[in-house]
Amino acid sequence: MTDVISEQSAVDNGVGISIRHLSKRFDTKTGSVQALQDINLDIADGEFVSVVGPSGCGKTTLLRILAGLDHQTEGVVETAAADERRVGMVFQKSVLLPWRTVLSNVLLPIEIDHRPLEAERKAALELLERVGLGDFTDKYPNELSGGMQQRVAICRALIHDPGVLLMDEPFGALDAMTRDTLNLETNRIWRETGKTALLITHSIQEAVFLSQRVAIMGPRPGRILEIVDVPFPRERSLSLLADPEFGRISAHIRAHFEKEEAAA
Numbered sequence: 060m061t062d063v064i065s066e067q068s069a070v071d072n073g074v075g076i077s078i079r080h081l082s083k084r085f086d087t088k089t090g091s092v093q094a095l096q097d098i099n100l101d102i103a104d105g106e107f108v109s110v111v112g113p114s115g116c117g118k119t120t121l122l123r124i125l126a127g128l129d130h131q132t133e134g135v136v137e138t139a140a141a142d143e144r145r146v147g148m149v150f151q152k153s154v155l156l157p158w159r160t161v162l163s164n165v166l167l168p169i170e171i172d173h174r175p176l177e178a179e180r181k182a183a184l185e186l187l188e189r190v191g192l193g194d195f196t197d198k199y200p201n202e203l204s205g206g207m208q209q210r211v212a213i214c215r216a217l218i219h220d221p222g223v224l225l226m227d228e229p230f231g232a233l234d235a236m237t238r239d240t241l242n243l244e245t246n247r248i249w250r251e252t253g254k255t256a257l258l259i260t261h262s263i264q265e266a267v268f269l270s271q272r273v274a275i276m277g278p279r280p281g282r283i284l285e286i287v288d289v290p291f292p293r294e295r296s297l298s299l300l301a302d303p304e305f306g307r308i309s310a311h312i313r314a315h316f317e318k319e320e321a322a323a
Contacts, residue, residue: 073104075103076136076137077135079134079136080099083117100274100283108271110122110273122259153200169218190210217252242265275287284315
């Protein structure tokens with residue numbers, strides 16, 4: 060089970076997410092599979108951290124445990140979220156309901172919580188305006204591009220003002236230009252809202268661009284090999300991609316995977 064401390068005590072300690080000796084094992088018909096092994100990670104309140112690693116290393120499993128969608132076999136998870144409703148989740152696909160408008164998709168978590176929709180309508184409209192979708196509130200998902208759909212998904216994750224924002228490769232299926240645009244948008248939203256954010260991504264460039272620290276995971280059983288500091292200001296621009304230090308950090312992270320590939 061995921062152990063959760065109170066929001067007040069987590070904030071007092073300056074911790075948004077604390078992971079201690081977390082392991083996850085799946086029992087299958089052919090035997091036991093160790094997905095995660097002794098994960099230890101602290102994410103400060105308001106910090107942006109990314110996790111990168113090869114396919115199958117357990118990144119998404121880790122995120123599902125943090126979101127309360129799965130449970131660890133061993134270890135403890137503590138978050139600044141008092142319950143699962145205080146955790147916002149953005150998935151690999153936008154998973155918008157096709158029969159609901161943009162606005163009603165954003166308001167879906169409020170409806171599920173049986174809270175008055177009209178009271179949150181203004182907040183939803185403000186979020187959509189913030190991500191450049193103020194003129195699309197009455198549109199349906201099939202009338203939006205992939206990037207626009209993911210913006211709606213981010214708004215939906217933020218509508219209940221979560222303490223923690225979890226993102227599982229939300230831009231992986233988008234073209235490079237749209238991805239760059241949404242990375243800028245994500246950086247702006249994070250700076251303006253002050254959320255504790257954890258991003259799962261295959262893209263080293265995306266991880267370095269968005270994060271204050273990058274956790275590097277090795278192949279299954281997933282474990283953290285190194286945590287790399289990213290020493291850039293909170294506000295980022297695309298010009299950062301040409302910075303020599305950006306290239307150095309990216310190359311350092313990539314070297315981990317090249318070493319693993321050579322040893323395979």
